[in-house]
Amino acid sequence: MSTAEKTSGGRIEVAPEALHTIARLSALAVAGVAKVAPVPADMGRLFRRSTGHDGVILDFSEGKLRFDVYLHMLPNVNVLQTSRRVQAAIVEAMDKMVGLPVEWVNVHVEDVVYTQETTAS
Numbered sequence: 097m098s099t100a101e102k103t104s105g106g107r108i109e110v111a112p113e114a115l116h117t118i119a120r121l122s123a124l125a126v127a128g129v130a131k132v133a134p135v136p137a138d139m140g141r142l143f144r145r146s147t148g149h150d151g152v153i154l155d156f157s158e159g160k161l162r163f164d165v166y167l168h169m170l171p172n173v174n175v176l177q178t179s180r181r182v183q184a185a186i187v188e189a190m191d192k193m194v195g196l197p198v199e200w201v202n203v204h205v206e207d208v209v210y211t212q213e214t215t216a217s
Contacts, residue, residue, distance in 0.1 A: 110194055112154055115161065119152045119201075122189040123165050126181045128173035133166040133206035160199040161190055168207045179203040 120132055132151025153164040163186060169175055183201040190198050 110196075112156070115154055115156075115190070115194065116150060116152045118189050118193055119154070119163055119165060119186050120150050122185040123152075123167060123182045123203075126178060126185050128170050128178035129182065130168040130170045130209040133168050133204075135164075135166055136206075156196075160197050162199050163201045164204060165201060166204045166206050168209045169205055171208050171210050175205055179205065 123129055123132065135151060135153055151166045153166075155162040165182060165186070167179075167182065169178060182203050186201045187198045190196055
């Protein structure tokens with residue numbers, strides 16, 4: 097599965113791995129996101145047409161991108177606001193970098209990461 101577009105100068109293809117990387121790095125750039133979480137094993141089986149990689153499940157059909165992003169958040173952040181910023185960051189990155197419409201971005205907060213320093217205070 098790759099996204100392709102024909103132009104007068106030839107064909108442009110974007111590999112799914114590139115889309116995964118853009119989505120993952122866009123999510124990690126949002127303040128409050130600690131890291132991407134592994135995609136739960138049962139979710140990979142549900143999305144047969146989708147590809148999963150590094151905490152991101154991508155589905156590209158009918159010319160639209162759909163993402164499920166699995167994340168760990170930092171403590172003391174507003175999870176709802178941070179998740180909305182992740183959604184906006186991924187949509188904006190796909191629009192600017194690839195020019196493909198994003199139908200939806202589902203954010204799954206799998207855990208909150210506490211460090212030793214956080215629990216000691």
